[in-house]
Amino acid sequence: MTPEQIKKPENVVAQRPALLNDNTMHYCPGCSHGVVHKLVAEVIEEMGAEHIAIGVAPVGCAVMAYNYIDVDWIEAAHGRAPAVATAVKRLNPSRLVFTYQGDGDLAAIGTAETIHAANRGENIAIIFINNGIYGMTGGQMAPTTLEGMVTATTPYGRRVDLNGHHLNISPLLAQLEGTCYVTRQSVHTAAAVRKAKKAIRQAFENSMKGLGTSVVEIVSTCSSGWKLTPAKANDWMVEHMFEAYPVGDIKNTTTQKS
Amino acid sequence: MPKITGAVEIDRDRCKGCDLCVVACPCSVLALETHDVNNRGYHYAADVNPEACIGCAACATVCPDGCITVYRVVEK
Numbered sequence: 001m002t003p004e005q006i007k008k009p010e011n012v013v014a015q016r017p018a019l020l021n022d023n024t025m026h027y028c029p030g031c032s033h034g035v036v037h038k039l040v041a042e043v044i045e046e047m048g049a050e051h052i053a054i055g056v057a058p059v060g061c062a063v064m065a066y067n068y069i070d071v072d073w074i075e076a077a078h079g080r081a082p083a084v085a086t087a088v089k090r091l092n093p094s095r096l097v098f099t100y101q102g103d104g105d106l107a108a109i110g111t112a113e114t115i116h117a118a119n120r121g122e123n124i125a126i127i128f129i130n131n132g133i134y135g136m137t138g139g140q141m142a143p144t145t146l147e148g149m150v151t152a153t154t155p156y157g158r159r160v161d162l163n164g165h166h167l168n169i170s171p172l173l174a175q176l177e178g179t180c181y182v183t184r185q186s187v188h189t190a191a192a193v194r195k196a197k198k199a200i201r202q203a204f205e206n207s208m209k210g211l212g213t214s215v216v217e218i219v220s221t222c223s224s225g226w227k228l229t230p231a232k233a234n235d236w237m238v239e240h241m242f243e244a245y246p247v248g249d250i251k252n253t254t255t256q257k258s
Numbered sequence: 259m260p261k262i263t264g265a266v267e268i269d270r271d272r273c274k275g276c277d278l279c280v281v282a283c284p285c286s287v288l289a290l291e292t293h294d295v296n297n298r299g300y301h302y303a304a305d306v307n308p309e310a311c312i313g314c315a316a317c318a319t320v321c322p323d324g325c326i327t328v329y330r331v332v333e334k
Binding site: 001003005006007008011012013014015016017020024025027028029030031032033034035038187188189190193194223229230231234 | 263264265267269272274275276277278281282300308313314315316318319320321322323324325326327328329330331333
């Protein structure tokens with residue numbers, strides 16, 4: 001068959017989701033944010049939730065998520081996305097409310113809001129992008145930065161005696177009674193992307209069913225901040241990040257509740 | 259055995275040349291252009307070996323910018 005015979009609308013198996021609009025993303029080449037945006041758009045589209053979805057965007061690289069995914073968005077102050085999402089969900093319980101936060105937003109300045117929203121068991125889905133660095137501001141050390149990792153503010157590597165240990169926030173949130181689903185995923189291979197999509201779908205469904213707070217941590221790369229090519233950043237993540245942040249479900253109580 | 263044929267279409271002006279689709283492709287269909295650049299100066303991805311495509315959609319799944327459309331035909 002010639003390519004012209006194959007390239008017909010009825011033969012499409014994968015394409016750009018309709019909910020992603022035509023704007024070119026401002027993310028660096030190979031950034032995991034792009035993949036996660038695509039997954040969020042696909043999941044909302046598959047759930048038919050375009051008209052009821054409200055995203056709460058963070059401060060950080062994903063601050064302009066409203067430019068790319070064609071649903072309603074609210075911009076929260078730095079780290080305060082779970083607090084804003086709490087209000088939105090309580091006032092509009094029929095809406096699909098999710099936050100989309102990075103590690104500098106969720107695990108640093110927004111730790112209090114995150115922990116208390118999860119402890120109250122707010123019916124929101126939290127998507128947490130963990131790349132171990134402050135990407136937008138130029139690659140400074142974040143609480144999630146690994147020991148020995150070189151960043152702009154730790155040029156000789158993160159020292160435990162000076163900077164403390166990396167903050168592993170998902171197991172912390174899993175201990176709280178309010179969370180119903182805490183999982184850690186990644187988007188470095190096609191198989192991992194499909195698993196991450198399933199996790200996001202389950203988190204969104206939990207939010208609609210009112211089962212409690214769902215947290216989907218995505219271990220990601222920041223090729224610009226890590227000063228690696230996108231492919232090498234993925235290899236580095238598999239080699240180093242997965243040791244500290246192993247991928248898999250941390251908590252899932254939804255099977256008992258439903 | 260059914261014969262599976264695939265084809266990819268790449269939105270070259272949206273591509274940022276991150277190389278992730280090239281790494282993900284199991285059949286070495288894709289490669290980055292070595293000389294040509296798109297309207298934003300990136301060496302975009304192209305299907306240099308289109309006959310080998312099986313339409314598995316691994317490239318489109320990992321593409322951060324959603325610039326790949328994958329087609330697949332199963333001939334019985």
